[in-house]
Amino acid sequence: MLKLINNFKDIYKYRVLIQSLVSRELKARYRGTVLGFLWSFINPLLLMIIYSIVFGFIIGPRIPAFGGSPVLYALFLFCGVLPWTWFAAASIESANVLMIQGNLIKKILFPAEILPVVVLSSNFIHFLFGVPILLLGKLLTVLFIPNAPGFSIYLVFLPLVMLVQFVFSLGFGLLLSALTVHFRDIKDILANMLTFWFFATPIIYPMTFPIIQKSALFRTFLNLNPMTHIMIGYQNTVFYGEMIRWKKLSVTLLVGIVLVIIGYYVFDKLRDSFPEEV
Amino acid sequence: MTGKYAIEIEKVTKVYQKYSSRHRFKTFKSALVKGDLFKSMKPDELVTALEGVNFNVPKGMTFGVIGENGSGKSTLLKIITGITKPTKGRVTVRGKVSALIELGAGFHPEITGRENVYINGIMLGLSKKEIHEKFSDIVRFAELEEFIDAPVKTYSSGMYMKLGFSVAINVNPDVLLIDEVLAVGDAGFVPKCLDKINDFRRRKKTILFVSHDLSTVEKICDQVVWLKNGKIKTLGEPKRVIDAYLQDIAGQQEEVFEQRQQRVNEEYGEKKETVIKKTSDEKTSVTVQQSLPPDEADEHREQRWGKREIEIKKVRLIDLKGKPKHVFQTDEGMIIEMEVESYSRIKDFVFGLGIFNSQGIQCYGTNTLMEEFEAKSIEGKCEIACRIEKLSLINGTYYLDVAVHKIDGYPYDYHRNLYSFMVSSLNKDVGIFRPEHEWSFSSKIQFKSFKD
Numbered sequence: 241m242l243k244l245i246n247n248f249k250d251i252y253k254y255r256v257l258i259q260s261l262v263s264r265e266l267k268a269r270y271r272g273t274v275l276g277f278l279w280s281f282i283n284p285l286l287l288m289i290i291y292s293i294v295f296g297f298i299i300g301p302r303i304p305a306f307g308g309s310p311v312l313y314a315l316f317l318f319c320g321v322l323p324w325t326w327f328a329a330a331s332i333e334s335a336n337v338l339m340i341q342g343n344l345i346k347k348i349l350f351p352a353e354i355l356p357v358v359v360l361s362s363n364f365i366h367f368l369f370g371v372p373i374l375l376l377g378k379l380l381t382v383l384f385i386p387n388a389p390g391f392s393i394y395l396v397f398l399p400l401v402m403l404v405q406f407v408f409s410l411g412f413g414l415l416l417s418a419l420t421v422h423f424r425d426i427k428d429i430l431a432n433m434l435t436f437w438f439f440a441t442p443i444i445y446p447m448t449f450p451i452i453q454k455s456a457l458f459r460t461f462l463n464l465n466p467m468t469h470i471m472i473g474y475q476n477t478v479f480y481g482e483m484i485r486w487k488k489l490s491v492t493l494l495v496g497i498v499l500v501i502i503g504y505y506v507f508d509k510l511r512d513s514f515p516e517e518v
Numbered sequence: 519m520t521g522k523y524a525i526e527i528e529k530v531t532k533v534y535q536k537y538s539s540r541h542r543f544k545t546f547k548s549a550l551v552k553g554d555l556f557k558s559m560k561p562d563e564l565v566t567a568l569e570g571v572n573f574n575v576p577k578g579m580t581f582g583v584i585g586e587n588g589s590g591k592s593t594l595l596k597i598i599t600g601i602t603k604p605t606k607g608r609v610t611v612r613g614k615v616s617a618l619i620e621l622g623a624g625f626h627p628e629i630t631g632r633e634n635v636y637i638n639g640i641m642l643g644l645s646k647k648e649i650h651e652k653f654s655d656i657v658r659f660a661e662l663e664e665f666i667d668a669p670v671k672t673y674s675s676g677m678y679m680k681l682g683f684s685v686a687i688n689v690n691p692d693v694l695l696i697d698e699v700l701a702v703g704d705a706g707f708v709p710k711c712l713d714k715i716n717d718f719r720r721r722k723k724t725i726l727f728v729s730h731d732l733s734t735v736e737k738i739c740d741q742v743v744w745l746k747n748g749k750i751k752t753l754g755e756p757k758r759v760i761d762a763y764l765q766d767i768a769g770q771q772e773e774v775f776e777q778r779q780q781r782v783n784e785e786y787g788e789k790k791e792t793v794i795k796k797t798s799d800e801k802t803s804v805t806v807q808q809s810l811p812p813d814e815a816d817e818h819r820e821q822r823w824g825k826r827e828i829e830i831k832k833v834r835l836i837d838l839k840g841k842p843k844h845v846f847q848t849d850e851g852m853i854i855e856m857e858v859e860s861y862s863r864i865k866d867f868v869f870g871l872g873i874f875n876s877q878g879i880q881c882y883g884t885n886t887l888m889e890e891f892e893a894k895s896i897e898g899k900c901e902i903a904c905r906i907e908k909l910s911l912i913n914g915t916y917y918l919d920v921a922v923h924k925i926d927g928y929p930y931d932y933h934r935n936l937y938s939f940m941v942s943s944l945n946k947d948v949g950i951f952r953p954e955h956e957w958s959f960s961s962k963i964q965f966k967s968f969k970d
Contacts, residue, residue, distance in 0.1 A: 260637050
């Protein structure tokens with residue numbers, strides 16, 4: 241346990257390196273494109289527009305929730321898809337990162353654990369670029385759709401929800417990156433698992449859907465999924481303008497912390513094998 | 519910092535593990551089912567890269583590591599750097615280490631040289647401020663002022679290496695590890711690197727220098743260790759260790775040449791009936807063609823022709839002491855011995871020999887006629903020797919032609935490239951021939967010396 245704390249101190253020590261690697265990652269991503277950083281805004285904006293069209297005009301009218309307003313549903317959807325994209329992209333990249341950056345591990349003395357941290361952080365910053373778009377969409381619904389839930393003070397808890405997701409994703413990412421070095425199958429398993437996970441999390445449907453509320457089995461299943469509480473956290477603070485569920489979110493944070501400890505333990509155990517295996 | 523040694527290596531053993539793919543699948547399953555993730559990851563095969571390596575490098579010393587490919591040199595450096603851990607034993611390094619192992623390993627191709635210098639510097643343990651101060655030095659040393667704001671992917675591999683070297687050397691370490699990095703630089707850059715290394719020597723920094731360039735090792739190192747198959751073979755004064763190493767290499771090459779000679783002897787030694795009948799029978803001339811090497815572009819184009827009225831039965835290369843060998847030093851002498859047999863009394867004959875380098879260029883050729891021996895007669899079994907006092911050839915592999923023919927060129931027995939030998943030398947001179955020479959300079963011309 242003491243060693244673990246020391247290791248976390250190390251991560252803190254490497255913050256300058258993490259910082260510069262994250263900025264390198266972000267710079268490299270749009271290097272050579274005409275629009276550059278604007279893509280970070282354009283991507284979620286386009287996504288939002290597509291959702292509004294598909295759910296507003298094609299599927300939307302059949303969904304009774306959200307006061308029959310398909311645009312509101314599109315916003316609700318976007319509320320979950322945006323953070324989910326962060327989680328999914330970070331997980332998939334984490335699973336590959338040690339192999340992709342194998343040169344660093346093999347050729348120079350390099351603290352491998354900062355690689356999944358860098359992946360998570362650079363995807364986090366991407367997610368942050370999407371947040372203003374989300375809030376813009378919210379503003380538009382408030383202005384133009386009658387009865388739409390307005391902005392509320394509970395928006396201040398949004399960073400807290402992000403923190404919970406960050407911690408949980410970090411633990412998951414550490415575990416994935418270390419294990420994938422030895423079991424390359426994980427990459428493929430993960431891609432499929434994330435699709436399933438996406439639908440097993442209240443993102444495209446609200447937790448309050450009658451079918452879910454009626455079935456105890458459904459509810460238990462969804463409640464056991466940590467991502468459920470994180471997504472509900474986003475929906476509460478941004479979409480509904482409600483208070484977050486303190487208890488459930490705290491438990492999720494705890495789960496995240498435990499996962500980080502496990503992930504780091506496994507990572508540390510396997511660390512010595514990385515230079516030879518990647 | 520305490521202690522006399524900069525690097526202490528105590529009984530270090532490194533065993534690499536090889537996992538087969540079948541095994542991996544099995545462990546994944548069992549890892550899932552039984553949950554014994556760590557226990558089940560047992561390797562299929564073990565490869566010992568280092569075994570009980572034990573030595574110390576005193577502070578301020580330039581220490582050379584030599585050995586063939588796969589002898590464990592790079593593994594040793596990786597263990598000293600801390601990239602991998604020894605399976606057994608202990609390594610202690612005192613002071614800040616910078617490793618010139620894989621230059622520019624951390625460079626990202628999409629971003630500029632400038633940005634990469636910063637990130638690479640941070641990876642190597644510098645602070646942003648330190649890099650900022652050293653930035654212009656780094657760029658100037660790498661000679662990349664014009665290109666520093668271009669993405670690294672546009673760099674040539676030489677530019678890449680220069681920038682990597684420049685960053686690593688400006689980390690200002692106490693212990694510098696250098697692994698065969700000078701091999702890729704251009705003619706102008708390598709001396710600059712050596713200057714920089716020399717500068718480190720003067721400042722009493724510790725250097726561990728791994729290289730195949732033995733003359734540089736001899737020039738700059740105070741002590742040399744020779745690794746063979748993961749074990750220390752010899753450790754000590756550079757000249758002595760390098761000589762022992764060269765002898766070992768020569769011994770191995772001797773075997774290779776010996777094998778080639780045996781093969782050639784088997785292939786061309788037998789007197790072929792078809793050759794004799796050549797002129798009388800048209801049909802067999804086809805066979806003759808087939809008895810020649812199948813492919814004209816064959817590596818060394820070994821051939822033997824002639825009707826062997828006089829036959830060269832055996833050719834031996836020996837040194838001046840009479841020991842048969844194939845690997846010679848530049849300043850060594852060589853005797854070419856031939857056993858010949860003339861099946862009748864013949865009055866018209868010339869013995870000749872030619873030395874060719876691996877590009878097929880004739881380095882030397884002579885015969886008894888050119889040297890004004892007038893043939894009178896030859897009969898029965900005879901012996902011929904040609905003594906070369908000093909070979910004076912540069913590094914490389916050489917092929918030997920020997921022949922006996924008539925004055926008008928009609929061949930009795932012609933051996934083309936059937937014999938080969940090697941000249942090994944630490945000199946890097948070029949050309950085909952090394953005339954014995956000596957330099958002298960007047961007192962106002964001075965040269966740097968690596969060792970004071």
